[in-house]
Amino acid sequence: MAVTVAVYSLFIINKSGGLIFYKDYGSAGRMDTNDSLRLASLWHSMHAISQQLSPTVGCSGIELLQADTFDLHCFQSLTGTKFFVVCEPGRANMEALLKAIYELYTDFVLKNPFYEMEMPIRCELFDLNLSQAVQRDRPPVFPGR
Amino acid sequence: MAPVAPRSGEAVFASVERVNAELFTLTYGAIVRQLLTDLEEVEEVNKQLDQMGYNIGIRLIDEFLAKSNVSRCVDFKETAEVIAKVGLKMFLGVTASVTNWDADGSSCSLILEDNPLVDFVELPDTCQGLYYCNILNGVIRGALEMVSMKTEVNWVRDMLRGDDTYELRVKLLKQVPEEYPYKDDE
Numbered sequence: 001m002a003v004t005v006a007v008y009s010l011f012i013i014n015k016s017g018g019l020i021f022y023k024d025y026g027s028a029g030r031m032d033t034n035d036s037l038r039l040a041s042l043w044h045s046m047h048a049i050s051q052q053l054s055p056t057v058g059c060s061g062i063e064l065l066q067a068d069t070f071d072l073h074c075f076q077s078l079t080g081t082k083f084f085v086v087c088e089p090g091r092a093n094m095e096a097l098l099k100a101i102y103e104l105y106t107d108f109v110l111k112n113p114f115y116e117m118e119m120p121i122r123c124e125l126f127d128l129n130l131s132q133a134v135q136r137d138r139p140p141v142f143p144g145r
Numbered sequence: 146m147a148p149v150a151p152r153s154g155e156a157v158f159a160s161v162e163r164v165n166a167e168l169f170t171l172t173y174g175a176i177v178r179q180l181l182t183d184l185e186e187v188e189e190v191n192k193q194l195d196q197m198g199y200n201i202g203i204r205l206i207d208e209f210l211a212k213s214n215v216s217r218c219v220d221f222k223e224t225a226e227v228i229a230k231v232g233l234k235m236f237l238g239v240t241a242s243v244t245n246w247d248a249d250g251s252s253c254s255l256i257l258e259d260n261p262l263v264d265f266v267e268l269p270d271t272c273q274g275l276y277y278c279n280i281l282n283g284v285i286r287g288a289l290e291m292v293s294m295k296t297e298v299n300w301v302r303d304m305l306r307g308d309d310t311y312e313l314r315v316k317l318l319k320q321v322p323e324e325y326p327y328k329d330d331e
Contacts, residue, residue, distance in 0.1 A: 078210050078217060079291045099211070106208035117203065 007134050008070060008086045010101070011036070014118045015080030017044035021121040025134055043084065047074065077102060097133065104129050151214045154234025161212065161235070170264050177277060187274040194276070198283020199290075206288035209235065221317050222246070224294070225253050228285060228315075237261055241313075252316035254301065260311050268305045276300050278311070285315060293321040 009031070012021035019040035024030050031039065047061040054061075065072040071091060074084040075098035083098050083105070108126035109115050115123060176197075180190045209215070213231050218224040222243075229241040238261060245254040262278050276282075282298040289296045295318040302308035 077207060079207055081207070102207075103211045106204075106211045110204040110207055 006088045006091045007097070008088070010085050010130070010134070011040055011043070011083070012105070012121065013040050013044050013082040013084075016118070017041050018118070020119065023127075023130070025131075043072075043074070044082065047076070047082065073098060075099065075102065081105075100133050101130065104133060151216065151231075152212075154213075154231040154240065157213050157231070157235045158238060163238075166238070166261055166264075170261060173262050173280075174266065177275075181272065181275075187272055191274070191276050191279050194279035195283040195286075198280035198285075199287035200283075201280070202284040202287020202289075203291050205236065205284065206291045209288065220250070221294070222250055222253075224289070225255070225315060229255050232288075233257070252314060255313040255315060257311035257313070260304075263305060266305060273306070276303065277305050278303070281313065285313070295319050295321065 008026045009022065009024050011019060014020045017040070019037050022031075022036045022040070051059050051061045061074070061076060063074055065074075066089065069089065070086050071089050071094070072084055072086050073094040074082060075095070076082045083101055085094060085098065085101075087094060104126060105121075108129060109121050109123050110117075112123050112125075115121065177190070177194070180193055181187070184190050184193060209232055213235060215227055215231060218227060225243045229243050233255075234240050239257060239259045241255040241257045243253050243255060247253070260278065262281070266277060268275060268277065278300070282300065286296055286298050297316045297318055299314045299316075300312070301314045302310055302312035304311055
């Protein structure tokens with residue numbers, strides 16, 4: 001099978017709406033730093049508004065935004081950190097990928113003693129494991145399991 | 146998407162990487178000893194352990210949520226049960242029982258029958274005021290704070306101080322609402 005990466009890009013937003021991680025995986029939809037920051041804070045606000053506008057009680061915000069040229073899947077942890085991927089339209093299994101990314105974040109970002117909470121993520125091990133997970137397009141195999 | 150079923154404490158404990166229990170116990174002992182040497186005052190050591198636990202707790206909660214698949218608890222009672230049965234099991238390998246609820250359900254006791262931190266420990270006379278396991282209070286306080294619950298956690302009974310068991314009192318001070326805007330007029 002040819003290596004085609006279904007995921008275009010990945011964003012992680014801290015609980016106050018600041019972009020703490022952004023990565024491009026495909027050639028489509030590349031963004032410069034300003035645009036990615038703008039998109040992140042826009043998404044943070046839209047997500048919050050959607051929670052309030054939703055007619056269902058206890059709504060946890062937008063999970064999927066579908067457009068002609070991309071899908072945006074979002075996962076928010078109970079601690080308020082948001083993870084979202086922009087990918088090819090109609091790709092399945094993105095919830096599992098986001099969940100796997102959340103686990104990688106807890107393992108390789110939060111457990112790094114030199115990582116400051118809520119600050120931009122610069123952790124090589126995280127990058128490395130992330131690329132593997134995204135390229136495999138399925139939950140990664142964790143070391144030691 | 147169908148929600149993923151929550152995993153039991155045993156299942157998570159079995160699937161995560163673990164270290165030798167003795168290494169863990171001895172490492173913790175070394176930390177406490179070093180703090181006693183550095184800070185000299187037992188009261189300061191209690192405070193420092195609590196602070197260290199807090200710093201651990203605010204990070205550890207995400208790992209807990211990611212690996213246990215536990216979803217939002219409906220009330221504080223459920224929260225306490227989840228800590229006792231899933232959280233403690235996952236990270237310490239032991240479970241606690243939840244008892245002594247007060248009338249309005251805002252404080253309870255976690256009774257730990259087994260406590261891996263204290264194997265081999267005997268408190269000398271010079272350290273009588275020390276809460277040896279004070280790090281656990283901080284961990285619980287920090288973890289709950291990240292999911293919008295302000296709590297106060299204290300040791301009520303401690304076997305190292307001659308009691309018959311380990312009892313942690315967890316009191317819910319307030320629940321911070323999660324919705325934006327937090328306050329319209331600010």
